[in-house]
Amino acid sequence: MTDQRTIDKLVIAALEEDAPWGDITSENLVPEIAFVRAHLVARESGVFSGQQLLESAFRLVDPETRIELHISDGEFFESGAVLATITGPARAILRAERIALNFAQRMSGIATLTARYVEEIQGTGARIVDTRKTTPGLRIIERQAVRDGGGHNHRTSLSDAVMVKDNHLAAVLAQGLGITEALLQMKQQLPHTTHIEVEVDRIDQIEAVLAAGIGTIMLDNFTNDELREGIRIVNGRAIVEASGGVNLDTVAEIARTGVDVISVGALTHSVRALDLGLDFE
C-alpha cells in the first residue's frame, strides 16, 4: 500500500494535465444524466498492479462512481479477464478512463515483467530488486509495482542509503586516500542507521572494501565464475549484489551463483504498458 495522499496527488496532477479546462467532448455531447457500466478487461495476461490509482482516478473525478475490483495487486490474470467493474455518470467515466488506464497499464506492465524475473530465480536464495532508473515523478508507484510483481526494492533515493560507485572511488583515490581509509572516515560521519553499499569492478578490490565493515558489496559486471569467486571471498561478511548484463536469459544462472541480490534497471526504465481496456456495456 502506498500513502493515499501521495496517490491522490499523482492522480490529480494527471487529471489536470489531461483536461486543464474540462472534457469538452463529453460536456457538450453526453447528457449529464447518462449513466453507464464499464468493465476493465485484460487484453493479455499478466500480474495486476495499480489498484489504488484506479480507484482514485474514478473517485476523484466523481465520488458517485463505484468501482468493484475483481482482482488485487500482485495477482495473476489471464487474457480476457474482467479486472474491475465501474458504474457511474458517463461523463465521469469517460473523463477518468484514460488516466486510470495510463496508470494501471504501466504499473501492471512493471509487475508482470518483475514476476517473470522472479519466476526465473525461483528456488535460489536471491532477490530481484529495482534501481533508480525510474520514471521521473513516479518512483514511489513504480517501486510498488515491483513489489506487486514479487520483487524487492533497493534504496529509495540518494538520501537514504550510501552507494559508492566507481566514479566516487575515482574521486576519492584522486585525493590520495586509500579505499578502506575513505570508507571508514565516511562511516564516522554517517548516522549509525545508514546502510553502506560499495560497488567493485574487480575481485582484488573486495578485501579493501570489506575491511571498512560495510553492509553490501556490489559485484558489477562480473562473470558468473567471478561472482562465485567473489562470494567465496566475501564469505558472509556482507550482502552480495550482482549487477550488469542481467536479462531474462541470464538471470537464472546469475542467481545460482549464490548472490543475495540481483538489480535490474529494465524493470522500470523500459516499461511496456500491459494491454488493458475499458469496455462499456
Add this chain to the structure above:
Amino acid sequence: MTDQRTIDKLVIAALEEDAPWGDITSENLVPEIAFVRAHLVARESGVFSGQQLLESAFRLVDPETRIELHISDGEFFESGAVLATITGPARAILRAERIALNFAQRMSGIATLTARYVEEIQGTGARIVDTRKTTPGLRIIERQAVRDGGGHNHRTSLSDAVMVKDNHLAAVLAQGLGITEALLQMKQQLPHTTHIEVEVDRIDQIEAVLAAGIGTIMLDNFTNDELREGIRIVNGRAIVEASGGVNLDTVAEIARTGVDVISVGALTHSVRALDLGLDFE
C-alpha cells in the same frame, strides 16, 4: 522548444524525488573541491531528444557546471558518439547524473522509435501522430520527443479539441438522438476555433458524420481496403485519420492507402529507454 519554466519544474521535482535530503554518498565521501569532466556517450544509435532537460538538470544542481552539447534535438547519432561534455564539481555531476539520464534516455527512446515510423511512411502524404497514452506528468516533454523524432502531435488534452469515440456515440444514441443532429447541436455550443474529430467503426457511419461538417474523421480498426473505400467516400470533406493495429510492419501499407494521419499509441505508452551513459574522465 518547451517553455523553460515547465522544464525546470519537472527537473526540480525529479531531483527532489531522487534526493529528498541530499546525496549522502557524495557529501560524505567526495571532497567538495573535486572537479571532473564527464562525457555523455551513446551505447547504441538513435535520434536525440532531451537537450533542455539535460542542461536543466546540471544547471539546477549547480550553476557552476558547464554542459557542452555536441548534438541537437532531432539529430541522429551512432553508437559510441559523444553527445555532450559536462564539467563541474564532482558532487554536482554525480547528483544530477541519474536524473539527466532518466529524462534523456526516455525522450531519445521516444524520438528514435518515432523516427522509425516516420521513415517507414516516407514518400506518402501521411503523418505519424501521438496519442493521450503518455506517462502521467510527462505529456509535454513526450510530445516534444515525438516532434524531435519527426512525428506530429495530436490534440494535447481533453480540453483543446473534440474527439467523439464509440462510447460517446453510444451514450448519445441511447438518448434517441441521431448522429448528425447530436454533432450539430454540439458544434453550436463549442467555440468556433474548436476542431471536431469523430471516430467511426464502420463505413456506413461516414456520411452521417460528415453531414455535420466536422474537421477529422477517424477510421478505427479498418482494413486497408476499407480505408481506401472510406477515403473515397470522404473525398476531401475532412481529414482522415487511421487508428488501430498500427505497428512498424503495417504502417507503410496503411500510409499508402492515402490516409492523412496515423496515430500510434506505442510511441509513448511503451518506451524503451535508449542506452546512454555518463563516462567520467
Add this chain to the structure above:
Amino acid sequence: MTDQRTIDKLVIAALEEDAPWGDITSENLVPEIAFVRAHLVARESGVFSGQQLLESAFRLVDPETRIELHISDGEFFESGAVLATITGPARAILRAERIALNFAQRMSGIATLTARYVEEIQGTGARIVDTRKTTPGLRIIERQAVRDGGGHNHRTSLSDAVMVKDNHLAAVLAQGLGITEALLQMKQQLPHTTHIEVEVDRIDQIEAVLAAGIGTIMLDNFTNDELREGIRIVNGRAIVEASGGVNLDTVAEIARTGVDVISVGALTHSVRALDLGLDFE
C-alpha cells in the same frame, strides 16, 4: 459547469487573501453558537452567474452552512429578487459573505452585459464571443460567465488555437516570406486538430490568406460595407469574425452584415459588478 476542483482552488485562494489569520471581528464578537439565515438579494436586474462559486464559498468556510439557490446560472432576475437563501453559523456566513459576493457580482456583471449584446444580434446568424482580455487568474470563470450570458467563447489561450495578427505577419514578411507560403509552412508543423485564424486589415489580403486553407478569417476594424465585401470574397471558405469598434450601439448593424462571429473585449476587460447584497434576517 466548471470543474469543481478549479472552483474550489479559486475560492480557497480568495478566502485566504481575505483573512490570512482569521476573521478577528466575528471570532471575538459573535458567539460561536449564533446561527442565522441570510438572503442573497438583487439590488438591480440582470442575468445570474456564479452558482458554483457561491456554493463553494459557504461550503468551504463551513460545511454546516446550507445554501438554497432560487435561480440557476444563465437565468434572468428582476431587481429585488431573492436569489438564494443561506443558513448556518453566523461566523461562517460573515466570513464567506464578501468572497461569495465578489465572485457572484463580477460574474453576473459579465453575464448581464453579454446578454445585452446577444439580445442586440437576435435573429442574425452571428455569435458574440469573448477575448483574452480577461482578469488575470479568473479566465476560466469569466468564460463561464460569458456562456451563462448566452455568448460563446473564443480560443482559451495562446496554446490551443492559432491567431495570426498583424504583428505576426509583419515579423514574417520581414523575413521575405509571402503570407500564403508562411501559413502553409506553419500548418505543416501544427497538429491537424489546430484551428487557424488569421487577422487581416485590408480586403486585398483576404485571398492570400484563404489560399493557405485556414479556419477563420478575422476582419479587423472593417466598416460594415467592407465587412459585406469581405464576406462576399470569402464566400464560405472560412468562418468570418468581425473585431474592433464593437459596442452596444454598433453590434446589431455589424451582425446584420452576415459575419459569423463578433468578438467583444469589453465583455471581460471592463466589468461593472452587479449590485447584489446579503440581507440577514
Add this chain to the structure above:
Amino acid sequence: MTDQRTIDKLVIAALEEDAPWGDITSENLVPEIAFVRAHLVARESGVFSGQQLLESAFRLVDPETRIELHISDGEFFESGAVLATITGPARAILRAERIALNFAQRMSGIATLTARYVEEIQGTGARIVDTRKTTPGLRIIERQAVRDGGGHNHRTSLSDAVMVKDNHLAAVLAQGLGITEALLQMKQQLPHTTHIEVEVDRIDQIEAVLAAGIGTIMLDNFTNDELREGIRIVNGRAIVEASGGVNLDTVAEIARTGVDVISVGALTHSVRALDLGLDFE
C-alpha cells in the same frame, strides 16, 4: 512598491493561464531570431499604475527583453503618450503582450478613477479609501493602484483590523448584550495594536459605540446633514468614516461635511480597463 516575489507570482500564474503549453502561433510562425521594438501607447489619458507588473511580464518571459519606462506609477499621462518602449525577441514580446496589458490597463483604470475622486475632494481634510470589494486574487495590486491614484487603503483583510457591521451587532444584541459591553469585552481579547472600527446606521448609536473607546466610527448611509451632526457628536473621540451612496457627483459634498475618511467600493469592484496598446515599430 509591492514585494517583487508577490508580483512575480501573479505574473507567472497569468502567463501560465494564457499559454499552458506555449504560444503556438509565434513558435510556428515567427522566426526565433526576429527582434522587434514596441511602444506602449496610451489611447486615452489617465494616471499610470502597474510598472512592476509590466516589467515583470516581459522579464519573466525572456530576460533578454529590455523595457524602458517613460513614466512612473502615479503620474498622469495624455492620450497618445508613449509610456514605455520594449525591445527584444519578437516571440517573447508577443507572448508577454496581453498579460502585460491586462495588468497595466486594469491598474491604470483603478488609479485613474481614484485620482478623479481624490481631485473632487481636494482642499478638504478627507481621504478616499478602498474596500474589500476587490478582484479575488488581485487585492494587493489593486490596493497599490488605489495608492498610485492618490487614494489610501482601508484595512487589508478580515485579519488585521476589526470592522463591526450591522450584522455583527445584530448577532450580539440577539445574545442580550449591550453594544458598549460587547465592544469592551472584545477589546479585552484583541491585541492592543488592533484598530477597531464600528459601523452605525443611526445617530443614536454613536454614544454607545464611543463609550467603548474605539478607533473609527463609520457612519453608513447618512445624509450630509446627519454626517455633520454625527461629526459634532463624535467630537474628535474617533476617526469618522462615511460610506454608502458615494460617487463622483456626491463625494465633494460629503467631504465637505468634515469626515476624515470616505470609502468607495467602486474604485475596485467595477473597473474600466484603461485603453493602452502595444505598437510594434
Add this chain to the structure above:
Amino acid sequence: MTDQRTIDKLVIAALEEDAPWGDITSENLVPEIAFVRAHLVARESGVFSGQQLLESAFRLVDPETRIELHISDGEFFESGAVLATITGPARAILRAERIALNFAQRMSGIATLTARYVEEIQGTGARIVDTRKTTPGLRIIERQAVRDGGGHNHRTSLSDAVMVKDNHLAAVLAQGLGITEALLQMKQQLPHTTHIEVEVDRIDQIEAVLAAGIGTIMLDNFTNDELREGIRIVNGRAIVEASGGVNLDTVAEIARTGVDVISVGALTHSVRALDLGLDFE
C-alpha cells in the same frame, strides 16, 4: 480557534516530513487489522494547548481513528492526568503519534510558561504579550498557545501594525528629519486603521513621539523607576508597553509600575516541550 485549513496544512507538512514514503516499521511488522487504544498522559503538570493539531494529526492519517479529549485548550492539568484517549488502527496511531506529540508538547509548553507569567501579574492592569520571536512557520499556532496560556498577542507581522524601533529612528534622523515630523509624515500615508507603536530608549524622547499622536509607546529597557516616570509623562495619551529584562522574577514588579503591556520574547523563542506521552493499553 485557528482556521482548520491552516491547522491541516501544518499537520500534513509535518506528516510528510516524518514519513516521506511511509512508516516502514509498522507497515512491515504490524498487522493491518491490529486495533488499539492509547491514552495521552501528562508526565508533568501544565496548561493544555494543541487540541486542534492533536485531532488533526490522527484524523489526517486515518479518518477511522477516534480521539476523545478529556481537556480543552487553556485548561490546567496535573501530572498523571489522562488528557485524551485515542482508538483506531495500530498502524495509524503509531504513524501519527510523534507528530501529534511534537505539536502538543510544544504548544502546551508555551501555554504553561505563559500562564506562569500571567499568574505573576495577577491583579495588575497589565497584559503579557508575545513577540515576533516565534518558530519559523509556526507563528500562528504559537500565538494560539500564548492565548491558551492566558496571554495576549502583539501584532502578527511586519504588515499589520507599525513598530518604530531605534534602528528605524536612526535611519530617519540620519536624513535630517525630526521624530515628530517623520512620524506625522508616515501617518499620512498609512491606512487610518493602522496602529502605530514607537519604541523609546530614553524618557526625553517620549514627548516628541507623543506629539505625533500614536497608539502605543514602548519603553525599552527602562528601570521600574523610569517606567513609572514614563507612565506619568504619557498620562493616558498612549498605551504603554514595557520590554526588555522581563523574566519570571522581574515581571510582577514591572507590572506594578502601571504599564499596560509587557512583551516577553521567551514565551516562544525558548520553548521547553512539556512532557506528554502516549500509553498504549
Add this chain to the structure above:
Amino acid sequence: MTDQRTIDKLVIAALEEDAPWGDITSENLVPEIAFVRAHLVARESGVFSGQQLLESAFRLVDPETRIELHISDGEFFESGAVLATITGPARAILRAERIALNFAQRMSGIATLTARYVEEIQGTGARIVDTRKTTPGLRIIERQAVRDGGGHNHRTSLSDAVMVKDNHLAAVLAQGLGITEALLQMKQQLPHTTHIEVEVDRIDQIEAVLAAGIGTIMLDNFTNDELREGIRIVNGRAIVEASGGVNLDTVAEIARTGVDVISVGALTHSVRALDLGLDFE
C-alpha cells in the same frame, strides 16, 4: 551543508509569514536610499550554526545586501564576538533581521547544547544522536545544527530505517507471533539496505532480538549496570544505543558503560535560542 533550495524554501516561507504584505514600518518611514552596516553580535558564548539560513535571509530580501561571515558553522565563539557584518539598504536589513535571527538563534542554541553533550562524553567511543522530537517543518536544519554541534544524526524519518518499539512488539505479540519470527518475516520484505533497530526494555529480550540478525539494539531506560550487562550479552553482534534518562549530569557515566550511541530528545525538543543580536552602526 544542506541543499540550498531547501534552505531558500524555508526562508521564503518565514519571510512571507513575517510580512504577508510588506514591512509597513520601513516602507513608510525609512528612505529607500538609506544604506546601513550592521553587525551580528553574540550576547553569550556558544557554537555557531545557521550560516546558510543567515545568508539566504538577507539575499532573498534583497540581492544587493552583502553579508560577510566571520565564523563558520560548528565553530565556537565567545560572548561579544562579531559573527557577521551585513551591509545594504536599510529597508532590506530591517526586513530580514528578525527572520535571520530566529533561524540562527535557534540553530546555534541546538549546536551549543549538543556540543555540551559531546564534550561530556569526550574520550569514550559513544556518539550523541538526535531523535524525531524535532520542530515540525524544521527537521532538516535542526539535524544540521546537531551535526554542527559535533553530534550525529539518527534516522531521518519513519521511511528510511526501521525502529521497532515496545508498542510495535506488543501489537505483534498480540497476534501470537514470537519476536524473532516476526523480525525475520519483516526483514524478508524490506530492502536489503534498510537498517533495523529494535528497542528492548529488559535484558531477557536481547537474545530473541539478536537472533533475527538486526543492526542496532536500543536498551531503553536501562540502569548503567544493566547497560553494561546488555553490552556484554550483545557482544558486538549489533550496535548498542542507550536511551532514556539522558541529561548533562548522567550522559558521561552512560557513555562510559561502552554504549555506541546515546540518543537525546532534548537536543531539539526544548531549544533555548542563543542570544544573538543585530547592531546597526
